[in-house]
Amino acid sequence: MILSCLALSAAAVAQADVAKAQDQFNRPPRAEKLAVATIEARRKVLFQTMLDQPGNLDAAFEYAALSSQVGDLEGAIATLERMLIFAPGLPRLQLELGVLYFRLGAFKTAKTYFDAAVSSANTPPEVRQKVEEYQQAIARNSDITAFSGVISAGTRYQTNANSGPTAATVTLNGLNYVLSNEARKSSDVSLYTSGEFQSVIDLPMQGVTFKTGLRTYGEFYRQTTNLNLGYGEVTAGPSFDLNSIGLADYTLDTYGIMGGGVLSGDPLMVTFGAGALVGMRANNNAFYGIRSEYRYEHLYNSKDYPSLSNKSGDRFQTQFLSVYRLSNSVNLGFSGIVDRFDADVDYNSYWQFAATSGISVDFMSPISSLPDPWNVSVSTLLSRRFSDQADPMISNSSQQMTRWSINLTQTVPVSKKWSAFAQASYEKSWSNYDTSVFDNTTLAIGFKRAF
Known part of the structure; x- marks a missing residue:
């Protein structure tokens, strides 16, 4: 959850x-x-x-x-x-x-x-x-300093805001239990905001820059206030144009990571680590990259979540990503992710494999007063998780879980900086643990500002 x-x-x-x-x-x-x-x-x-x-x-x-x-x-x-x-x-x-x-x-x-x-x-x-x-x-x-970012805010309706099990009754170690109202699938409305910011500073050494990134997220629910979330993460480190050592069209980004969050007003987690991204622009229409990261994630217990610290541990993740521009208006993206999490408590350790794909299409605005091209995008994600050991509170078998989601977004520019958007998404989870079998439909509207 x-x-x-x-x-x-x-x-x-x-x-x-x-x-x-x-x-x-x-x-x-x-x-x-x-x-x-x-x-x-x-x-x-x-x-x-x-x-x-x-x-x-x-x-x-x-x-x-x-x-x-x-x-x-x-x-x-x-x-x-x-x-x-x-x-x-x-x-x-x-x-x-x-x-x-x-x-x-x-x-x-x-x-x-x-x-x-x-x-x-x-x-x-x-x-x-x-x-x-x-x-x-x-x-x-050659820009000495460049700064860019995008902020978004909106409202979201979810049919299963707390990712509660589909069934009202679940099986724990062979026995059936009726879930409390708080643990069941629950719909809710929330307000949310997010931000992505990046600065690039040109360093004296030829082909070397220093990049700093900031991600922020906040969500506030109408009813399930125990899920009110605030999170921020900073990445910073040097970026190298490998053209200077003979690898034309290659770049290497190295960075440190530090982040943290609060949940329902209580400390949720802190994380720190490091990562690297090797990117190659094969031509003007194709980009490939391999990213590897290590993070230590420490979660804190609270009144609402007294055993959350059991999910603390070390995360190792490798991602292959690619972006293709088929035309001036059509872009495709694909990525594959291998995720290894070593938790302090063994039954929370797992391997996870995921693949994502998406397509983005710009098209002529149907409204003369809004002349800038509109954009529609569709993305999907499929993941498969294998836990190391069984959770003794639930089963004698280790957990296996499959998740699939699809997201449709329509973006309408209303000015050079501002855009309105509407989103619809669906997520479904299958598992041999009843507590992780759920689905969720989301509808959202909001605004974005780029700078």
């Missing part, structure tokens, strides 16, 4: 002489391993040509391109910079140098060459377009 409340507050390694040669390069090769030897042979021929014919720009361009393919960016840069002596102000040459420095993570130097490439009135349109794309990427990586 309590963990359900907390869930609400809450997406990836030729020949020996070739390998030895690559050790001297500052980037992994982009060419296939079997092609590297052929490229190396051609580079030797071109290098001799450049020695014999210093002004042969075609040979120099080819040499630089092949050097880039095998990961020798510094060799490519040195070749192109020598070419500037023979062809000063050549936009194509300045563009290529800018791209190479960008791949090294030297954004300031790359910007100098990009600016020079478009300074001439005779710069070809295709060069200007390419420069603009890189300039935008540099701008995104």
Whole structure:
């Protein structure tokens, strides 16, 4: 029950002489391993040509391109910079140098060459377009400080606010018991608010930023006030653009975690830990990531929940996530999660496996006075949990539980910053423990503000 409340507050390694040669390069090769030897042979021929014919720009361009393919960016840069002596102000040459420095993570130097490439009135349109794309990427990586966030608030109706069992009678160790009114499935209305905030500070080291995130959640019920919940969590740590060490399009976020919550006015829990996220943007339309986290979660007993501390313990979680942009208006997302929780009391320890998927679609507003595109999204989650040992108060068998949920959200922008939304969701739980068999339908409306 309590963990359900907390869930609400809450997406990836030729020949020996070739390998030895690559050790001297500052980037992994982009060419296939079997092609590297052929490229190396051609580079030797071109290098001799450049020695014999210093002004042969075609040979120099080819040499630089092949050097880039095998990961020798510094060799490519040195070749192109020598070419500037023979062809000063050549936009194509300045563009290529800018791209190479960008791949090294030297954004300031790359910007100098990009600016020079478009300074001439005779710069070809295709060069200007390419420069603009890189300039935008540099701008995104060069903001000294960036802050973003979204807050939402609304009201929610649930047919089973307390995640109470479907049946009025449950079986405990072979005996039937009639549940009290407080333990049974109970509908209720609540007001809730949530926030997601992030700041990014550019550090002096090239390609390194410091990210801070804050998540908040609060919910207040009309009748089941013992579920009134407040939770906050802060994450903070450095983020590295791995382009600077040869892993183009990869990033590494590392962070510490600290959070805590209150339930019905009493301390609920504190948590602390650390995590890391390795992300790869394969292209402009696809992102992949692997996140791993460790948390210690300590829960406190209270008058309403006298044995909650038995659920304290260590959580280890790994998540694979992916996002695909099918078009300017359609996005898909998939993730898989492996969760291991080692509780202080063995029967609360478990393995959990989950998968989520979702689709988000923007479409033209049907109301002329609200011209911004509307959005509809559908997401679903399926999880399976296996407890280590039986709960002696309930059964001689360890618990197994399956949960499935589906959520539909319609968002309507009412201004550049504000949006209204309506949600409908359904959740169902199956288990060999009667106390964990339930379903819940939720209807919610509210507003969001992005900044």
